[in-house]
Amino acid sequence: MQHIVLLTVLMALRTVTATIGEAAHYVPALQDILDKEFLQAGDHADIVTEEDDINILVTIVFRTEFEKENKSKLEKEFHSLLKSIFRHLERETVLNIFVVTDLTSLETCKRSVVSVLSLMVTEQIVLGREMVMIQKLKFRFIDMMEVVDKNDENINEMKKYFGHSETEGQEVKHMVDKEGREYEVKFYNKYNHNLFYLSPYISDILPAEKVIQLDLDLVFRVSIHELWELFDQFSNSTIVATAPDLSPHYYHETASYRAANPGSRLGLPPHQGLNVGVALLHLGHMREDKAWQYWREVEGVRTLALKYEYRSNLAAQDWLSLLRWGEPEMVMLLDCTWNKQINNLFNPNIDVLEGEDDVMFTGCRKDAKIVHNNHAAMII
Numbered sequence: 011m012q013h014i015v016l017l018t019v020l021m022a023l024r025t026v027t028a029t030i031g032e033a034a035h036y037v038p039a040l041q042d043i044l045d046k047e048f049l050q051a052g053d054h055a056d057i058v059t060e061e062d063d064i065n066i067l068v069t070i071v072f073r074t075e076f077e078k079e080n081k082s083k084l085e086k087e088f089h090s091l092l093k094s095i096f097r098h099l100e101r102e103t104v105l106n107i108f109v110v111t112d113l114t115s116l117e118t119c120k121r122s123v124v125s126v127l128s129l130m131v132t133e134q135i136v137l138g139r140e141m142v143m144i145q146k147l148k149f150r151f152i153d154m155m156e157v158v159d160k161n162d163e164n165i166n167e168m169k170k171y172f173g174h175s176e177t178e179g180q181e182v183k184h185m186v187d188k189e190g191r192e193y194e195v196k197f198y199n200k201y202n203h204n205l206f207y208l209s210p211y212i213s214d215i216l217p218a219e220k221v222i223q224l225d226l227d228l229v230f231r232v233s234i235h236e237l238w239e240l241f242d243q244f245s246n247s248t249i250v251a252t253a254p255d256l257s258p259h260y261y262h263e264t265a266s267y268r269a270a271n272p273g274s275r276l277g278l279p280p281h282q283g284l285n286v287g288v289a290l291l292h293l294g295h296m297r298e299d300k301a302w303q304y305w306r307e308v309e310g311v312r313t314l315a316l317k318y319e320y321r322s323n324l325a326a327q328d329w330l331s332l333l334r335w336g337e338p339e340m341v342m343l344l345d346c347t348w349n350k351q352i353n354n355l356f357n358p359n360i361d362v363l364e365g366e367d368d369v370m371f372t373g374c375r376k377d378a379k380i381v382h383n384n385h386a387a388m389i390i
Contacts, residue, residue, distance in 0.1 A: 036131055039147075040124050048116070048153040049108075049215075064103055064238050065221040067212065067291070069110040070119045071154065071205045078118045087226040087383075089126045094230040096130075103235070104146050108216060110208060112154045123149060152215060158204045161211045165204060167308040171315035172328035173202040206325030209286065210306040213296035220294070225287040229381040236379070237290070237348065244292055244342065249302055250330065251290040251342035253349035255283045256374060260331060263322045270319065276335060280343070283324075283331035287382045288349040290342075302340065305333055350378035 070088075072078040095105070111119045127147070158165060209223060220241055222234070240251060260283030264276045275281050296302055304310045306329075314332040315321065322328050334341035351374075 036127075040127060043124055043127075043149050044120050046120065046149065046151055048113075048156075049150045060104060062101075062103060063106055064234060065106045065108065065218050066234075067108045067110065067216070067221045067223045068226060069154075069205055069208070070115065070122065070226070071111055071203075072115040072118055073203060073205075078115070081118065081122055084226060085122050085126055088122070089129060091224065091226055091228050091230075092126065093130060094228075095234050098230055098233045100233045100235050102146065104148060105234075106148045106150070106218070108150050108152055108218075108221065110152045110154050110157075110205070110212075112205075116151060119151070154205055154208065156215045157208050157211050160214050161306075164211070164307050164311065165207045167311045168207050168326065168329055169202055171311065171321050173206070173323055173325050201323050201325040206327075209289065209291065209326050210296075210329065212291065213293040216293060218293055221291050223286070223289040223291055225382065225384075227383040228287060229383065230379075231377075231381065232379045237288070240344070240348075241290055241292065244290075244295075245339070246295070247299070247339045248342050249292050249295045249299060249340045251344050252284045252286050252330070253288060253344040253346050254279070255285040255327075255331070256346065256351045259283060259322075259324070263320060263328075264318065266319045276318070281335065284327060284334060284341070284343075285349055285351060285382070285384075286327045286330060287351070287384065288344070288380055290344075299340075301337065305337065345376075346374035347376045347379045349380055349382050350374045350376075351382045351384050353384050 068088075070084065072081065077084075109119060109123070212221075212223075222237060244251070261277040263283075267276055268274045277283070305314065311329065314329065314336060318332050318335065320328070320332060330341065334343070
């Protein structure tokens with residue numbers, strides 16, 4: 011099947027490029043992606059990177075046959091993400107892109123990657139622009155279950171507190187704003203899936219030193235080099251850097267803690283939760299830091315959740331938010347411009363929530379460096 015898809019794509023591209031003889035430059039690179047197997051744990055030789063390389067981590071998992079058959083949204087997002095990264099590159103750079111997927115999604119995932127790259131190359135040729143050097147993109151595929159199997163007990167403990175719905179589906183929460191008005195929040199409960207719990211454990215399978223973890227629904231407006239250079243600001247104790255969550259989700263979920271601790275500003279700026287759509291992960295520090303190892307295991311997860319009387323449904327993002335409250339030296343807060351979320355989602359009356367504090371909930375009052383088209387919003 012994969013060879014039929016490749017042949018169809020390449021025949022179309024060869025038709026466009028036959029007169030300029032470009033096919034030879036990208037056909038082997040596309041075939042190499044389709045021939046890839048999962049990266050094996052401890053396979054250091056395969057991921058030797060140069061000093062100027064940038065490592066990127068994305069997750070592409072099709073949880074149902076329906077998602078496989080209707081993968082156009084994912085491909086559109088991935089296409090937009092890669093185009094925006096290339097558009098703003100400051101210099102020629104090798105991008106090592108690690109794709110986390112699972113066995114049932116692998117072939118569909120590889121075909122989607124090839125489809126996106128083929129479209130990018132075709133666009134460049136048709137528009138008469140410089141060829142996208144896909145040889146500078148090195149794709150490697152990571153089996154999600156390699157991570158899950160090693161950390162099954164820890165992940166299940168996280169799910170008790172941060173993905174507490176037993177099945178996927180729409181959940182309705184009834185809330186009351188500051189003026190006593192009732193309203194409903196409806197959202198799709200998907201965070202009981204293992205793929206949303208991988209980031210605390212990814213260093214177990216990916217032996218790179220540093221990596222940028224990205225959601226697919228992002229658009230870069232600056233060079234990714236600027237983001238990568240923020241690793242230079244890490245101290246020896248910094249493990250993760252990510253930006254604030256711009257919705258009032260964590261304000262609502264920490265209500266009981268504030269009630270039991272009068273005067274606490276937990277859940278309010280600058281102590282709101284995090285959004286991990288963009289995250290700098292120092293994998294070397296993850297492997298070395300004993301405190302990090304403790305907090306990601308069963309006892310540490312339980313201790314954090316009970317300390318903050320916290321039970322919600324945003325998976326490892328919730329866990330990392332709690333970790334920052336308890337161990338702030340481990341998590342560096344990025345400026346909101348590095349993850350400007352377009353959809354605040356929850357509260358239609360958030361402008362009257364906490365006076366001037368609502369500025370960090372209702373939006374980021376600066377030009378975005380990275381736009382996050384979350385919850386089906388779309389700004390390119």
